[in-house]
Amino acid sequence: MSAGAADKAPCDGQSILSAKMLSIGYRRAQPVVRDICVDFPAALRKAGTGEKGQRDNVFGFVGPNGAGKTTLLKTCLGLLSPLGGELRLLGVDTRKACFAETRKKLAYIPQNRPEGSSGQLRISVREAVSFGRLGKCGLTGRFNRADREAVEAAILYCGLGTLADKAVQDLSGGQFQRVAIARAMAAEPALYLFDEPGSYLDEEGQAAMQNLIRSLAESGIPLIIVSHDRALIALCDTVLLFEKGTARLLDAGAFLSKMAERDI
Amino acid sequence: MRELLQIPAFSRAIVALFACGTAFPLLGIYILSLDLIPVRFGVMHLSLLGATVGLIFGVDPVFFAMLFSVAAGFAIAGLSSRKSGGTSGGAMALLMTASLGVVFILFYKTNIHAIEAFNLFWGNVLALDRMEVLLVVLVSALILAGTIRFLRPISAVLFDRETAYAFGFPSTVVYTGILVMVCAGIGLGIRITGALMVDAVTLLPALAAQSLKKNFKPTMLLASVFGVCINLGGFALAVVFDLPTSPAIIVVGTVVVLVCKLAARLQRRKERTPGRGASA
Numbered sequence: 185m186s187a188g189a190a191d192k193a194p195c196d197g198q199s200i201l202s203a204k205m206l207s208i209g210y211r212r213a214q215p216v217v218r219d220i221c222v223d224f225p226a227a228l229r230k231a232g233t234g235e236k237g238q239r240d241n242v243f244g245f246v247g248p249n250g251a252g253k254t255t256l257l258k259t260c261l262g263l264l265s266p267l268g269g270e271l272r273l274l275g276v277d278t279r280k281a282c283f284a285e286t287r288k289k290l291a292y293i294p295q296n297r298p299e300g301s302s303g304q305l306r307i308s309v310r311e312a313v314s315f316g317r318l319g320k321c322g323l324t325g326r327f328n329r330a331d332r333e334a335v336e337a338a339i340l341y342c343g344l345g346t347l348a349d350k351a352v353q354d355l356s357g358g359q360f361q362r363v364a365i366a367r368a369m370a371a372e373p374a375l376y377l378f379d380e381p382g383s384y385l386d387e388e389g390q391a392a393m394q395n396l397i398r399s400l401a402e403s404g405i406p407l408i409i410v411s412h413d414r415a416l417i418a419l420c421d422t423v424l425l426f427e428k429g430t431a432r433l434l435d436a437g438a439f440l441s442k443m444a445e446r447d448i
Numbered sequence: 449m450r451e452l453l454q455i456p457a458f459s460r461a462i463v464a465l466f467a468c469g470t471a472f473p474l475l476g477i478y479i480l481s482l483d484l485i486p487v488r489f490g491v492m493h494l495s496l497l498g499a500t501v502g503l504i505f506g507v508d509p510v511f512f513a514m515l516f517s518v519a520a521g522f523a524i525a526g527l528s529s530r531k532s533g534g535t536s537g538g539a540m541a542l543l544m545t546a547s548l549g550v551v552f553i554l555f556y557k558t559n560i561h562a563i564e565a566f567n568l569f570w571g572n573v574l575a576l577d578r579m580e581v582l583l584v585v586l587v588s589a590l591i592l593a594g595t596i597r598f599l600r601p602i603s604a605v606l607f608d609r610e611t612a613y614a615f616g617f618p619s620t621v622v623y624t625g626i627l628v629m630v631c632a633g634i635g636l637g638i639r640i641t642g643a644l645m646v647d648a649v650t651l652l653p654a655l656a657a658q659s660l661k662k663n664f665k666p667t668m669l670l671a672s673v674f675g676v677c678i679n680l681g682g683f684a685l686a687v688v689f690d691l692p693t694s695p696a697i698i699v700v701g702t703v704v705v706l707v708c709k710l711a712a713r714l715q716r717r718k719e720r721t722p723g724r725g726a727s728a
Contacts, residue, residue, distance in 0.1 A: 195576065263610060263613065287614065288615070289616075290615070292611055292614035293617060294608075305603070306667065307663065311600075311664070313533070314600070315600075315607065315611075316605050318615060319617050320616075322617075323598070323603040323618055324598075325604075
């Protein structure tokens with residue numbers, strides 16, 4: 185499954201994410217971050233070779249709470265419009281109408297359980313994972329054999345086989361995060377976007393989550409991870425550090441060393 | 449009973465109550481899942497305004513009630529955040545109060561008969577004419593067909609609208625469709641149960657079904673079954689004890705909700721009690 189999905193990864197040299205003088209936020213008068221200039225190119229090594237430890241495609245958004253990490257992620261997904269400047273994802277301007285097609289190549293793993301998942305609407309794990317295919321199926325929501333196979337493969341990959349018919353409302357936080365990842369995998373995306381994965385999990389749940397993300401990273405599909413977690417930041421090659429209303433690129437190793445020095 | 453059924457008003461009422469009993473509880477599930485409680489309250493009052501305008505112009509009030517409520521559905525879908533947000537409760541309260549104010553001014557300043565005005569508030573399923581019954585059946589069939597045809601996309605939007613959008617799914621179209629269905633149902637319900645008791649045919653069966661904690665599809669099916677039972681049970685109660693129909697439907701609906709909640713609680717207690725499963 186992962187290898188098949190890796191074939192859809194962006195070609196070498198194509199930008200995964202590029203921004204020019206980008207301002208983001210919820211109100212035009214009050215941008216959260218201004219003038220972001222960044223370019224996350226696709227891996228120089230060919231993606232999907234299956235080499236262990238290959239981490240050329242993992243990018244992090246790091247920084248304190250409220251600095252704009254999730255705001256940029258939501259802008260990348262088209263949930264927010266850029267307040268100024270230009271943002272391109274997989275080479276496509278997020279403001280263009282054709283970005284609707286690009287969104288079908290993205291897989292978003294949100295930070296929190298959606299309201300619907302904790303409230304009255306009871307959905308089985310299999311149904312929740314199948315929602316990852318809806319972008320490809322369109323408004324009709326009709327599944328063919330390939331769709332069903334992709335859903336089942338994602339369920340098995342994330343270790344949810346025994347839970348497939350259980351309601352997501354009855355799952356623990358860690359199990360629900362795995363459902364979110366399985367839903368993302370079912371989409372067979374060209375780019376994964378994680379928003380603070382594992383932030384509400386215990387140590388065991390975080391370790392399982394990190395292993396899952398690590399295995400995705402090794403499959404060659406690019407990942408963007410919003411995180412405070414050092415173990416996850418250590419998976420990244422490059423990070424975009426958000427602080428004081430700006431954002432700048434740093435090498436992940438250098439950023440972690442700086443964090444360690446600050447702790448000492 | 450057979451004699452009663454031969455009276456056209458009774459047979460029309462039973463057809464209308466059966467049709468909306470199958471479909472309107474699905475709207476109740478949408479209202480509860482998308483937290484549209486303030487929206488449905490605003491739309492109820494707006495459809496009341498529409499019906500009043502219909503009475504003034506001598507046009508079937510149901511037609512104008514539906515026109516106003518469906519227009520409100522499109523407007524609310526446009527006003528709510530494009531991808532994820534809900535609608536403002538404050539704006540709905542304003543809409544509701546303003547509509548009601550205008551309705552009473554119109555009642556006062558025009559020659560609307562008191563009984564006709566009363567029917568708008570309390571409904572009168574026995575007063576439905578043939579065309580109105582046809583409209584109820586048609587709208588109910590559309591709601592059922594739309595729900596069955598688009599069940600997966602609808603459940604995805606009810607589950608997590610924002611993520612559905614992020615995956616490239618046209619969640620805004622589905623959300624607008626759901627809102628328009630809800631608003632059309634509320635507009636139509638004004639004639640059956642009255643503006644103030646539309647919840648009887650939408651929310652009560654949905655609440656009863658959801659309290660049993662089944663998955664989405666069985667919940668939808670149960671809501672429809674409860675809807676038919678509550679509507680026809682309430683109608684029978686009204687006929688037997690000479691009660692107004694809408695309040696009788698509400699009484700039966702309330703009993704069904706309470707029984708379902710009690711059954712769900714007993715079931716949970718049984719599951720929690722150690723040794724029960726082993727001995728069984």
